[in-house]
Amino acid sequence: MQLSEDDLIATLFAPMAGPGGLGLKDDAALLVPPPGCELVLTKDALVASVHFFPEDPPDCIARKALRTNLSDLAAKGADPLGFLLAIALPAGIDADWLRVFAAGFGEDSKTYECPLLGGDTVKTPGPLMISVTALGSVPAGRMARRTGARPGDLIYVSGTIGDAALGLQARLDAASFTALSSLHRAHLLERYLLPRPRNALARAVRDHANGSMDVSDGLVGDLTKMLKVSGVGAQVQLAAVPLSDAAQAAIAARPALFETAVTGGDDYEILCTVPPEAALSFESAAGAAGVPVTRIGQATAGAGPQFIDLSGAGRVFARGSFSHF
Amino acid sequence: MQLSEDDLIATLFAPMAGPGGLGLKDDAALLVPPPGCELVLTKDALVASVHFFPEDPPDCIARKALRTNLSDLAAKGADPLGFLLAIALPAGIDADWLRVFAAGFGEDSKTYECPLLGGDTVKTPGPLMISVTALGSVPAGRMARRTGARPGDLIYVSGTIGDAALGLQARLDAASFTALSSLHRAHLLERYLLPRPRNALARAVRDHANGSMDVSDGLVGDLTKMLKVSGVGAQVQLAAVPLSDAAQAAIAARPALFETAVTGGDDYEILCTVPPEAALSFESAAGAAGVPVTRIGQATAGAGPQFIDLSGAGRVFARGSFSHF
Numbered sequence: 001m002q003l004s005e006d007d008l009i010a011t012l013f014a015p016m017a018g019p020g021g022l023g024l025k026d027d028a029a030l031l032v033p034p035p036g037c038e039l040v041l042t043k044d045a046l047v048a049s050v051h052f053f054p055e056d057p058p059d060c061i062a063r064k065a066l067r068t069n070l071s072d073l074a075a076k077g078a079d080p081l082g083f084l085l086a087i088a089l090p091a092g093i094d095a096d097w098l099r100v101f102a103a104g105f106g107e108d109s110k111t112y113e114c115p116l117l118g119g120d121t122v123k124t125p126g127p128l129m130i131s132v133t134a135l136g137s138v139p140a141g142r143m144a145r146r147t148g149a150r151p152g153d154l155i156y157v158s159g160t161i162g163d164a165a166l167g168l169q170a171r172l173d174a175a176s177f178t179a180l181s182s183l184h185r186a187h188l189l190e191r192y193l194l195p196r197p198r199n200a201l202a203r204a205v206r207d208h209a210n211g212s213m214d215v216s217d218g219l220v221g222d223l224t225k226m227l228k229v230s231g232v233g234a235q236v237q238l239a240a241v242p243l244s245d246a247a248q249a250a251i252a253a254r255p256a257l258f259e260t261a262v263t264g265g266d267d268y269e270i271l272c273t274v275p276p277e278a279a280l281s282f283e284s285a286a287g288a289a290g291v292p293v294t295r296i297g298q299a300t301a302g303a304g305p306q307f308i309d310l311s312g313a314g315r316v317f318a319r320g321s322f323s324h325f
Numbered sequence: 326m327q328l329s330e331d332d333l334i335a336t337l338f339a340p341m342a343g344p345g346g347l348g349l350k351d352d353a354a355l356l357v358p359p360p361g362c363e364l365v366l367t368k369d370a371l372v373a374s375v376h377f378f379p380e381d382p383p384d385c386i387a388r389k390a391l392r393t394n395l396s397d398l399a400a401k402g403a404d405p406l407g408f409l410l411a412i413a414l415p416a417g418i419d420a421d422w423l424r425v426f427a428a429g430f431g432e433d434s435k436t437y438e439c440p441l442l443g444g445d446t447v448k449t450p451g452p453l454m455i456s457v458t459a460l461g462s463v464p465a466g467r468m469a470r471r472t473g474a475r476p477g478d479l480i481y482v483s484g485t486i487g488d489a490a491l492g493l494q495a496r497l498d499a500a501s502f503t504a505l506s507s508l509h510r511a512h513l514l515e516r517y518l519l520p521r522p523r524n525a526l527a528r529a530v531r532d533h534a535n536g537s538m539d540v541s542d543g544l545v546g547d548l549t550k551m552l553k554v555s556g557v558g559a560q561v562q563l564a565a566v567p568l569s570d571a572a573q574a575a576i577a578a579r580p581a582l583f584e585t586a587v588t589g590g591d592d593y594e595i596l597c598t599v600p601p602e603a604a605l606s607f608e609s610a611a612g613a614a615g616v617p618v619t620r621i622g623q624a625t626a627g628a629g630p631q632f633i634d635l636s637g638a639g640r641v642f643a644r645g646s647f648s649h650f
Contacts, residue, residue: 020366025554026471027397027538028367028461039356039364041345041442043458045411047449072352086370086411086456117366124372126451131411133368133458136353146351213352229350 005121012102018082018115029117031081037137040078044068048127053171058097059104060193061130066108068216069134071197071268075214077144077206078136080114080199086131088124112199142206144272149211149230151301153273156209156282156293158198160244161219165264166257167192170250179253184246191244195268201293204285205272211299212272218263220317222271223305230273233302238262239310242294263317273299330446337427343407343440354442356406362462365403369393373415373452378496383422384429385518386455391433393541394459396522396593400539402469402531403461405439405524411456413449437524467531469597474536474555478598478624481534481607483523483616485569486544490589491582492517495575504578509571516569520593526618529610530597536624537597543588545642547596548630555598558627563587564635567619588642598624 014024020031033039046065048054066083073080085105089098109115114134149155167188170177177185197214205212211230215222219241227234241262243251251257270293274282279295286293297305307315339349345356358364371390373379391408398405410430414423434440439459474480492513495502502510522539530537536555540547544566552559566587568576576582595618599607604620611618622630632640 022470022472026401028365028401028403028468030468031364031366032465033358033364039358040353041356041409041458041460042353043409043411043444043456045413045445045447045456047413047447047451049450050448076351076353078353084366084368084458086368088370088372088454119368120370120456122370122372123375124451124454125374126372126449126454129413129449129451129454131368131370131445131454131456133366133409135366140357143353143355145347147347 008098008121012098013116016106016109016116018117020082021115021117024118029084031117031135034137036140038140038143040073040076040136040138040143041133042069042072043131043133044072045129045131047129054128056193058101062101062104063108063194065130065132066105067195067197068268069132070112070114070199071195071214071216073134073136074197074199074202075144075205075212075270076138077142077202077212078138079202080112081135081137082115082117083135084117084133085119088122088129090124090126090128093128138206144205144209144212146211146213146226147229149226149232149273149299150275151232151299153210153275153299154279154295155234155236155273155297155299156295157215157219157242158201158270158291158293160242160247161215161267161269162247162261162264163188163191163244164266165260166247166250168264168266169260176254177250180249184249187244187246188250192266195266197268198270198291200289201270201286201291204282204289205270207285208278208282209272209274212270215267215269215271217265219267219271220263226271227305233300234297234305235300236297236305236307238307238315240294240296259317333423333446337423338441341431341434341441343442345407346440346442349443354409356442356460359462361465363465363468365398365401365461365463365468366458367394367397368456368458369397370454370456372454379453381518383426387426387429388433388519390455390457391430392520392522393593394457395437395439395524396520396539396541398459398461399522399524399527400469400530400537400595401463402467402527402537403463404527405437406460406462407440407442408457408459409442410444413447413454415449415451415453418453463531469530469534469537471536471538471551472554474551474557474598474624475600476557476624476626478535478600479604479620480559480561480598480622480624481618481620482540482544482567483526483595483618485567485572486592486594487572487586487589488513488516488569489591490585491572491575493589493591494585501579502575505574509574512569512571513575517591520591522593523595523616525614526595526611526616529607529614530595532610533603533607534597534599537595540592540594540596542590544592544596545588551596552630558625559622559630560625561622561630561632563632563640565619565621584642
């Protein structure tokens with residue numbers, strides 16, 4: 001059964017609209033900013049066959065589209081206020097697919113307390129494209145900037161690094177991952193399919209971090225970007241980079257995959273720098289939020305990152321950053 | 326010459342970023358809402374070959390993408406605060422095209438005082454797609470709603486109706502418009518190519534209108550939608566619908582084009598309802614803003630619109646509304 005645009009909006013998307021969405025019956029949404037807050041805005045677009053596999057479960061595609069944006073809010077120390085959604089639908093998409101797709105947005109919208117505010121639905125002769133604009137709030141003056149890293153700051157990452165990049169590799173080249181247990185393979189594949197944005201860490205970030213960004217294009221490249229715009233350098237202990245059991249097993253079987261792990265994309269973890277005197281408070285706040293954080297190095301007065309391996313030698317990565325562009 | 330994503334952003338888009346865009350160097354934008362204001366948010370997506378011709382001048386494509394969103398803000402009585410932009414670029418787009426495209430955004434961004442705040446640039450194997458999210462502000466409680474029309478309200482439209490729909494027809498079927506003067510044909514084509522959003526009317530709308538929306542999917546269909554969500558009816562004098570000289574000439578040559586004019590899309594005029602006691606103030610404010618407005622009918626306690634022609638007979642339109650979906 002085909003749905004008209006009006007049916008699609010009324011039956012699938014209106015139920016997840018927040019009060020500001022006005023039932024998705026108006027030209028625009030209305031947002032009353034929380035008193036004393038500033039707004040943080042982010043917009044990430046995803047294209048089928050570029051940012052996800054068209055055959056992925058539709059609810060996972062939807063969740064990924066929202067979660068990549070939620071991850072940006074988390075890294076800025078912002079709490080979600082809502083999102084707008086534009087989808088360009090190719091002809092092959094049917095009502096059943098759309099129901100599951102919308103349900104993915106609906107569930108994450110509840111989980112992350114990020115109601116739908118509005119959007120647009122159009123047809124395309126090309127691939128499915130999803131454009132999400134997410135809005136968050138921070139107390140005035142408290143957005144964590146990418147430019148905020150200072151010499152002496154300790155550098156932290158949340159969770160584990162590289163799982164999604166290894167998951168993508170495992171998906172593209174399953175034969176090379178046969179040494180992995182099915183449990184480890186499943187872990188990596190799932191991390192690629194479904195980011196887990198660290199919104200629980202937002203408050204610890206805005207309260208304690210100087211510089212912050214999310215790791216979406218690879219730890220090495222993203223750290224390099226943050227250092228550059230902050231005008232600082234860094235020493236990073238590669239042995240300290242947190243790896244999951246699955247990533248460790250994959251790298252043990254094929255050591256070259258370490259570079260994939262630290263330069264690949266789609267981590268959606270938080271990379272932030274914290275002044276030493278705030279380190280204990282930050283770690284404690286992260287612990288209370290249930291988000292593991294690991295110190296991987298320290299910012300310096302130099303320029304660019306120095307990556308130091310177990311032997312104490314510097315390491316240079318040929319491919320610093322993954323770019324979806 | 327190919328531009329990298331970073332070059333593209335730094336050289337073409339960063340110059341039009343507002344202070345909240347943080348030089349387009351962060352993961353997100355920061356917006357400090359004006360004190361006492363609420364935010365109005367809108368998001369319209371455009372796909373090549375669906376919403377515009379891929380061979381259109383790139384600056385016009387950019388302007389149209391921004392202006393369709395600005396039109397939504399104007400209809401809500403909101404003043405622009407800024408916009409976010411996601412573009413999905415197909416392989417054939419080169420740096421020269423992008424420069425002209427970005428210049429279109431840059432100029433309109435100045436004209437409408439709507440700075441770029443952020444966005445995303447991705448590649449696509451499909452057609453060019455542009456997704457704009459525009460933000461505006463209204464004094465608290467003053468957004469003009471589509472649901473606000475009340476029985477007795479006078480119904481106004483800004484500017485002239487049907488030019489863009491006739492322009493699209495003239496483009497698709499030039500042979501049928503040979504009776505038109507080249508000046509008239511150029512007028513219609515230009516109205517299709519480049520909407521002129523009525524942001525100058527925003528204040529008059531928020532100060533005086535009960536119900537308001539922009540006319541993007543055809544006057545007949547859009548009025549029907551507004552009446553439905555407002556729970557009112559209306560009587561509309563078709564002879565009162567404002568037509569440009571060019572539209573009048575086209576319709577004089579082919580009377581069937583009247584239906585195209587009132588049911589076609591892309592007008593980007595404002596349709597609003599004003600209580601009779603505010604009519605003079607509204608007309609005077611519109612005059613001061615330099616925006617022509619025309620009274621075309623009156624809302625009633627009934628349901629749906631009645632369209633009345635010159636002979637006093639009711640007229641029903643087979644195709645109420647144009648849908649891009």
